[in-house]
Amino acid sequence: MTKQQTWSDRFESALNPAIAIFNASISFDIELIEYDLTGSIAHAQMLAKTKIISEVEAQQLVSGLEQIRQEYRQGNFNPGVEAEDVHFAVEKRLIEIVGDVGKKLHTARSRNDQVGTDIRLYLRAEIRQIQGQLKQFQAALLNHSKNHVETLIPGYTHLQRAQPLSLAHHLLAYFQMAQRDWERLNDVYKRTNISPLGCGALAGTTFPIDREYSAELLGFDHLYENSLDGVSDRDFAIEFLCAASLIMVHLSRLSEEMILWASQEFSFITLKDTCATGSSIMPQKKNPDIPELVRGKTGRVFGHLQALLVVMKGLPLAYNKDLQEDKEGIFDGVKTVKACLEAMTILLQEGIEFQTARLADAVAEDFSNATDVADYLASKDVPFREAYNLVGKVVKTSLAAGKLLRDLTLEEWQQLHPAFEADIYEAIAPKQVVSARNSYGGTGFAQVQQAISKAESLLETNT
Numbered sequence: 001m002t003k004q005q006t007w008s009d010r011f012e013s014a015l016n017p018a019i020a021i022f023n024a025s026i027s028f029d030i031e032l033i034e035y036d037l038t039g040s041i042a043h044a045q046m047l048a049k050t051k052i053i054s055e056v057e058a059q060q061l062v063s064g065l066e067q068i069r070q071e072y073r074q075g076n077f078n079p080g081v082e083a084e085d086v087h088f089a090v091e092k093r094l095i096e097i098v099g100d101v102g103k104k105l106h107t108a109r110s111r112n113d114q115v116g117t118d119i120r121l122y123l124r125a126e127i128r129q130i131q132g133q134l135k136q137f138q139a140a141l142l143n144h145s146k147n148h149v150e151t152l153i154p155g156y157t158h159l160q161r162a163q164p165l166s167l168a169h170h171l172l173a174y175f176q177m178a179q180r181d182w183e184r185l186n187d188v189y190k191r192t193n194i195s196p197l198g199c200g201a202l203a204g205t206t207f208p209i210d211r212e213y214s215a216e217l218l219g220f221d222h223l224y225e226n227s228l229d230g231v232s233d234r235d236f237a238i239e240f241l242c243a244a245s246l247i248m249v250h251l252s253r254l255s256e257e258m259i260l261w262a263s264q265e266f267s268f269i270t271l272k273d274t275c276a277t278g279s280s281i282m283p284q285k286k287n288p289d290i291p292e293l294v295r296g297k298t299g300r301v302f303g304h305l306q307a308l309l310v311v312m313k314g315l316p317l318a319y320n321k322d323l324q325e326d327k328e329g330i331f332d333g334v335k336t337v338k339a340c341l342e343a344m345t346i347l348l349q350e351g352i353e354f355q356t357a358r359l360a361d362a363v364a365e366d367f368s369n370a371t372d373v374a375d376y377l378a379s380k381d382v383p384f385r386e387a388y389n390l391v392g393k394v395v396k397t398s399l400a401a402g403k404l405l406r407d408l409t410l411e412e413w414q415q416l417h418p419a420f421e422a423d424i425y426e427a428i429a430p431k432q433v434v435s436a437r438n439s440y441g442g443t444g445f446a447q448v449q450q451a452i453s454k455a456e457s458l459l460e461t462n463t
């Protein structure tokens with residue numbers, strides 16, 4: 001058996017082929033290659049600045065690394081399992097291109113600080129992209145909201161009709177969730193953008209490196225203060241998967257509502273052909289596959305969060321190969337969140353139409369104005385709890401008589417309580433019911449208009 005050249009001369013025989021496959025991460029960590037090259041270029045420049053290698057050597061390394069970037073982008077760099085991981089694959093190719101000087105690149109570095117650098121460079125770029133997608137999602141919600149300030153929709157608690165709402169108010173609730181998601185990612189970014197480069201395998205290095213310089217070249221805001229922590233910290237990735245999970249929670253809740261709204265029973269929205277699917281057997285069907293898939297994909301992001309927490313919980317300091325298991329979850333978490341945000345944004349932009357006539361009927365045909373009758377009495381000095389009990393009785397007798405509150409005559413109201421006057425009809429009309437909830441953050445139209453203005457300025461200033 002010929003010896004595999006990856007390891008030092010301590011090793012006499014090659015890895016068992018099945019073990020080589022088991023050990024390798026190249027099939028998935030190739031995703032990091034651009035960041036690995038960028039990190040290695042900064043490392044080479046730092047080695048030259050500190051005179052650990054010469055300027056000429058650094059230039060050779062940098063041009064070799066840039067050549068690998070071109071080869072990769074053109075589809076001509078496809079390392080196999082024998083490379084083990086992206087770091088070895090790049091180093092091996094570099095030596096082929098530039099010769100022995102390539103063997104100097106790994107001076108004062110370990111794959112442990114190298115891979116930590118790569119994931120952070122990858123994740124911070126993805127965080128910024130996801131934040132951009134969140135803004136587009138918010139813009140799509142805001143657009144509908146502006147068109148539907150005075151469109152009413154039943155509001156629910158316990159999925160029972162509760163009080164009517166401005167449709168814009170309902171949609172802006174999701175805008176606010178997305179805003180928190182955006183802010184959370186900003187926060188995760190801060191703890192992602194810290195350089196572990198130069199922490200070495202675990203203890204630092206004997207070479208006179210300049211960690212600040214390589215960090216600056218790579219745009220990191222800070223350095224890990226402790227080398228052991230630097231090579232083994234994955235808190236930032238857990239935080240990211242937590243933030244990603246919350247984005248998915250929010251998308252999944254909206255998905256669930258859209259699925260309900262598109263059902264025949266609700267009929268609050270219709271799905272447009274560009275974003276709906278059919279059945280292979282039932283020709284009448286139009287299915288909400290897109291929100292269903294978003295709801296369904298949510299679980300895998302939660303799974304990645306859980307998996308990484310479990311990977312970390314028993315690890316002694318510092319690097320352990322278990323950490324190689326971080327990558328697939330992070331990559332899939334990123335891809336899933338991005339795909340779902342894109343799909344939901346398109347769905348909002350062009351895939352749904354609110355059925356305004358149906359919505360107007362829906363809010364007129366229930367007892368969701370009952371609180372307003374109680375409030376009416378309370379505003380005329382009847383203690384609220386007393387008013388509440390009285391209205392409960394009215395609802396009971398109306399239900400039995402097959403009537404709605406608006407169908408009661410003034411005499412009937414006044415028999416119930418002398419405080420009722422002719423303005424009760426106005427007070428319980430759906431528009432008035434919504435409009436009157438003008439407390440800060442409520443569904444009253446004036447509040448909703450203010451919420452829209454604030455949302456617009458958040459999007460304009462990209463904060």
Ligand code: ARG
Pocket residue numbers: 025029085111112115319321323324325
């Ligand atoms: N492929 C490895 C990973 O993803 C790179 C670091 C390997 N370090 C080591 N000491 N074996 O974690």
